[in-house]
Amino acid sequence: MQKNIVLKNIKSYLGITVEVRILKWKEFEIVKTIFEGDSTVIHRAIDTNGKYIIIKHLKNEFPTSKEILKLKKEYNIVSSIQEEGVIKPIKLLGDNRNFAILFQDIGGESLTKLLNGDKLPLEKLLSIAIKIAESLEVIHKHGIIHKDIKPHNIIINPQTYQLEIADFGISSMLSRETPSIEKIENIEGTLPYISPEQTGRMNRNIDYRTDFYSLGITFYEMFTGKLPYFSHDSLEMIYFHIALQVTPPDELNSEIPLPLCQLILKLLEKNAENRYKSAVGVKHDLQQIYELYVNNPEKLSRYTIAQKDIPDKFAVPQKLYGRENEIASLLQTLERVVSQKSGRSELLVVKGFSGVGKTNLVKEIQKSVSEKKGFFLSGKYEQFKRDIPYYGIVQAFEELNTLLLVEPESKIRVWKNNILNAVGSNGQVILDVIPDLELLIGKQHSLLNLNLTEAQNRFILVLKDFIKVFAKKEHPLVIFLDDMHWVDSASIKLLQAIISDSDIKYILFIFSYRDNEVDNNHSLIQLLNDIQSSDCLIHTIHLLPLGFHDVNQLIADILQKDKEQIYELTNIILSKTDGNPFFVIEFLKSMYNDKIIFYNSVENSWSWDITRLKSIEVTDNVIDLMTKKIGNLSGVGQNLIRLASCISNRFDLNTLSVINQKSIPDTANELEELLKEGLIVPEGISYQFVTDDSETNRHIHYNFLHDKVLQAAYETIPNNNKENIQLFIGRHLWENTLENELDDRVIDIVNHSAHVVFCVTPHKIRRNSNVTFFKL
Structure with missing residues (x-):
């Protein structure tokens, strides 16, 4: 237990006059409190040898797991750096409750x-x-x-x-x-x-x-x-x-x-x-x-700056190449939706092959939406989730709920009142599809039991009223639905009703889809035809592969070379990738990993082995390239990415740890390899603070870098193993889902168990016909 004794005494330390504070943290004498934050306190202290040191310790007597993990992570990071210019740790001290890092003191x-x-x-x-x-x-x-x-x-x-x-x-x-x-x-x-x-x-x-x-x-x-x-x-x-x-x-x-x-x-x-x-x-x-x-x-x-600014790390720019006209079209459409006095909804359709950059293009609009105080929502449909009603739409409105909950409390109260005034006694209709919205609007009254058609109609009407709360001139609404070639039939009906309604204003819908994977009989094409006949404006952007100039500029920016210096390199890469942006970038990464492209520290510039590049056999298929990259992982890494591919494009740590049959922290540690290789991308920062508590970890999610990475991982699994894994996931979800959450997850459970006979105890499931429609 810490003991504070404040002495009214003054002494000089390196010429600085300070009040002496004696605080015993273990065996150290605290000379001065340098900083006190919400969770940590930093002191200058004297150790048992009479040397000055810095102590950074947790402030709370009973710190949270996150606070402990954060301090340990900091120690691990600074311990990895030996050079001057970074604070030097001496050791990490700690027991079950009290943790501290001791640092060298430079008298600073x-x-x-x-x-x-x-x-x-x-x-x-x-x-x-x-x-x-x-x-x-x-x-x-x-x-x-x-x-x-x-x-x-x-x-x-x-x-x-x-x-x-x-x-x-x-x-x-x-x-x-x-x-x-x-x-x-x-x-x-x-x-x-x-x-x-x-x-x-x-x-x-x-x-x-x-x-x-x-x-x-x-x-x-x-x-x-x-x-x-x-x-x-x-x-x-x-x-x-x-x-x-x-x-x-x-x-x-x-x-x-x-x-x-x-x-x-x-x-x-x-x-x-x-x-x-x-x-x-x-x-x-x-x-x-x-x-x-x-x-x-x-x-x-x-003097001219930045003449010697050559990166020694292989980094791919995040900017888009060759899409200036398309970005301008996006922004013009947004401006038109926002600026019209009467207001109206519009639909923008972006089509093109997989990997051509549809998602990245659309998300370029996000900054402009933020500047206009609007809401940018996105949802993604998935190949193996096509039987889940409203899958992408629900994701989009879950994002909206997240945006609302991070607002100041005063604004949250305003949104709560506006929503409740709009939906009236039908708030439960919205909670059935966005359960976490209860954190904002509270519990709602039970609904009247209706037949299937009536329940669907009620759902559509209430959702329209809900949307009108947010789609306004002072805060326009943009809803981006990605990979619409995998859209479900329930979403089609809902979108047709919303987009065709002229009373819904100041909203921009954006669809993206792979035009090579749909024909004229596809439900999406039928939806677009129906919307076309309504009052809603539809605009289409057809994204094509990059040409020589754009690929050349991309490579020049990565390697910091004049474009003329890399013509031959550009031609080879273009011939192998057909200008598909995702393929181009992954191909360049593979060349770097294979040391065909390398940084020459002597010349302070990037170089490449054109002879070796010409001589090696290189795949002309992005799936094969991803399969090769997965094959270069450790055995543990390969197994983990295959398991993750059976869950979803977006998956949570708890589910993955169960099917991995290891603890949550062990699974998180194994995921580090996939994160460092860039095959899996964490959402937010919560992945850094993993504990044994599944409730604490339930918000830790990851995404595959791209659908092609998921596809490559999934295709490396033998077919008979796929069924076993899917059944295992289904059973896990069934056994670990609380009864009051079954309505929200039953479709997901059945979806994972589709290859086997799956018995559901009828009395455990209360069917809400406006939310879940399925056959057992």
């Missing part, structure tokens, strides 16, 4: 405190900036994304100017993460310093370049004395980061030379593709600016 203080003191000359600030860039270079070299770069987490000795970056509590060792939409207080990072993509409000993954944006904010504050954005409203802060351009720093401080201003603005680009590509490039420019500022100031204004 936060950069925040230093900046709040006497004004530092530009020359000194530049030297500090160089050290920060050097430290970030070390972090990124180890494949770590810090995710919380800010002056408070930069420790500097005020006498020696030794510098270290600290606080790796939310850092990641994945090359990229997919952020989820969270309540403001749960967003990872610090709002004044957070990148647009890290807010979770954009269609972008997080990679190491999120740190460059935070670095840009830090530099802006260092050299101007002000943050580029500030608001007491957290949602407004997020909006600033996403949409508002900064005031150039040299307008606030005329001493800032032009190249330094350009460097800071490049770090602060909204689009990560336009930021620096490496910490090495940032460091090089800062060093050159420093040298010119000190020794040749007359030449400084002519």
